[in-house]
Amino acid sequence: MDIPRRSVRYRNSELNDFLRSRSFSRRDTVFGLFGIIAVIGWSYVILMSDALQINEVRATGLQALDETDVTKEVFRILDDRQQWRPWPKRHSWFLDEKALETVLRERLFAANVTVKKHFGQSIDITVEERAKRIIFHSRQQYAWVDLHGIVTSELNETEKKDAQARLLGHRAANANDAPIIKRNLDEGISQGFTTGDVREVKEWIELHDSLRKAGMEFREFTPPTVSSTQLEVLAQNGEEVIMDITASIDMQVKTYQSFKKTDEGEKKLYDYIDVRVPGRVYVKE
Structure with missing residues (x-):
């Protein structure tokens, strides 16, 4: 029995369509693979490009610090990070500015550090x-x-007279003046003498900065001892203000300032004013 040609032509057309679709499918797959390889290749080139790796640090606001030392510290922080990443550690695209600021504040012992990246090499x-x-x-x-708590030298006569002028209230301290820390020791101090460790000295400087930031005008202060949290601040007017370092310095300064604006606070100078208890002020005339 003969097979109708029309039926054969239909099956051939169907087969041709199938083969053609398979050909297109293979070609699409090949193009797709080439596309993926191209994307990966270009991504690798971009990620590994020297043009996007930080090689320059521009530091401003420096006084005692040296720009070279700051630059070395930045690169040391970036290069010493332990987390694995598929891109270079100095890649500018993936730099966490806030994290770098936090570490630099600690490493440089700075009051504040601001980092701004430019998505380039600097x-x-x-x-x-x-x-x-x-x-x-x-x-x-x-x-x-110094910051290690070691006495480097005694003040010369000019420096001593200037410090005494501050302590007597003849002039107020300015932003460039070194903090004056009082602690009456039973022994004399000379070059090489240890007044405290690194942690203590940094805490004293941080307390000094906290008081100034809170708006407290003062001549010097006596920091807490190992067994105490009491901070004794000699205010600019000669009053001793007693605070607690475990409480908010800012709030205690505000309490003292508010009290001095009252009739009772304005009328005289007190031997001491104790603001350690929130909402209360204790005085000694």
Whole structure:
């Protein structure tokens, strides 16, 4: 029995369509693979490109710090990160500015650090420095102390007269003046003497900065001892203000300032004013 040609032609057309679709499918697959490879290749080129890796640090606001040291510290922080990443550690696209600011504040012992990236090879860093040394006042002695708590030298006569002018209230301290820390010791101090460890000295400087930031005008302060949290601040007017370092310095300063604006606070100077208890002020005439 003969097979109708029409039926054969239908099956051939169907077969041709199938083969043609298979051909298009293979071609699409090949093009798709080439596309994926191209995307991966270009992504790799972009990620590994030297043009996007940080190689320049521009630092401003420096006083005691050296720009070279700041640059080395930035690269050390970036290169020492342990988390695995498929891109170079110095890649500008993936730089976490806030995280870098936090680490730099600690490493540089700075009051504030601001990082701004430019998605290229450079970043800008603005540093607000803290004091890098203090004046240690013990009885009738005045000495320079570094961040390690070591006495580097006693103040010369000019420096001593200037410090005493501040302590007597003849002039107010300015932003560039070193903090004066009082602690009456039973022994004399000289070059090489240890007044405290690194942690203590940094805490003293941070307390000094916190008081100034809160708007407190003062001559010097006596920091807490190991077994105490009491902070004794000699205000600019000569009053001793007693605070607690475990409470908000800002709130205690505001309490003191508010009290001095009252009739009772304005009428006289007190031997001391205690603002450690929230909402209360204790005075000694």
